[in-house]
Amino acid sequence: MEKDPxxxxxxxxxxxxxxxxxxxxxxxxxxxxxxxxxxxxIMTMLEELRLYVMDKIYNMKLKGQQWGNHIFPEIRDKFEVRGATDAYELDLERKTCSCRLWQLNRYGCAHSIASISFLNRYVEAYVDKNFSTPIFRKAYNYRIAPMNSGDMWPETNYTPPLPPINRRMPGRPATKRKKSTIENTGTHKVSKAGKKIRCSICKEIGHNKATFPQRRPQTLNVKKQKKQKFCVKQNAGQGSISEPQQHEEVEMTPI
Structure with missing residues (x-):
């Protein structure tokens, strides 16, 4: 209630x-x-805005010229519109309803549409004249005159406009409008449920590099076995396949 209702x-x-x-x-x-x-x-910004408004007015004027004229007939009827549990007084002549919605939007409410349909009349005939074609044309009846570029403007004794003080606001500057909470943001995220992780160190599935030290003993044993098989193959090439040669144990540190 601190704000004016x-x-x-x-x-x-x-x-x-x-x-x-x-x-x-x-x-x-x-x-x-x-x-x-x-x-x-500021001068360049105002020049671009002037060109945009000039083009907008011209296009809307052409759009209004394509519409026909609407005639609003004289209306003299009153109704009591009843719903399931409520009733509203409606005056088609004054275009008023006790729900006050017709007085606010000036193009009708559910009760007015029910009354107009009951009389088999056109709903458009009861719309306020502010929504008619002549009023639309009147809104865009003016024009913005063309003008020369800035280098051809006459010089004056006025103080030239200075740029505003450059104040860097915190965070990244926003260039798009802020969307409402009910608008669809359009973001899409892919779920990682059921995806198997792979360690970037030992290339095994089931753990990552954060939990790799816990599996280090098992990994070292596998590498020792590969080293031992390599020695057996070399001895086999020399004609001895009875037993692998004994080698000194070498400490292996994962990188």
Whole structure:
């Protein structure tokens, strides 16, 4: 309750705003577009933003010209819409419902749609005029005039804009928007369950180099046996295959 409930509680929202939610999706979308422009100096950044807005207005103006005009007829009806356990008073003429959702978003609620469908009328005829094509065209009726590049601008006596103080923030600088906790991050991790580990020293399966000293005696015996077999083969080449020659024991240290 330290925050003003009018800024976050839907029950206290002002009607006639054509919006029933508080979100920063519009600013986040715009911020994602200018992510590269933000890295430039302020004059270059503003120039790129001007070009982007100019192109955006032109494209939206062409899009609005492809739509037809919508006519909003005169409406005179009142209903009491009942559900399983509740009931709401609805006025189609004033476009109001006691649930207040229609007054907030200005394009209707579930109770208004049920009443309009009961009369076999078009739902679009009850949408607020702010969502109509003429209002959309009016929003993009202006234009941003073209201009010359910076080297052709006239000189002034004003103080030139200085770059901001370079302050390095802790951690790696972020260039992407922060995702919500309900968004899918898209990460995928492969499980290592059932995978056999191999020692990087003796190349045996079942242990790693961290537990290799515990298996050192067994490994040394195997290497001694290999050394003894090698001596037998050499003696066999000289014509003696009765018994392997005796050799001095040599201490072997794993690397």
């Amino acid at each position: 009018k800024t976050w509680s839907r029950a206290l929202f002002q009607t006639g705003r054509c919006c029933d939610a508080i979100e920063n999706g519009f600013s986040e979308s715009f911020n994602a577009v200018i992510v590269d422009a933000r890295k430039n100096p």
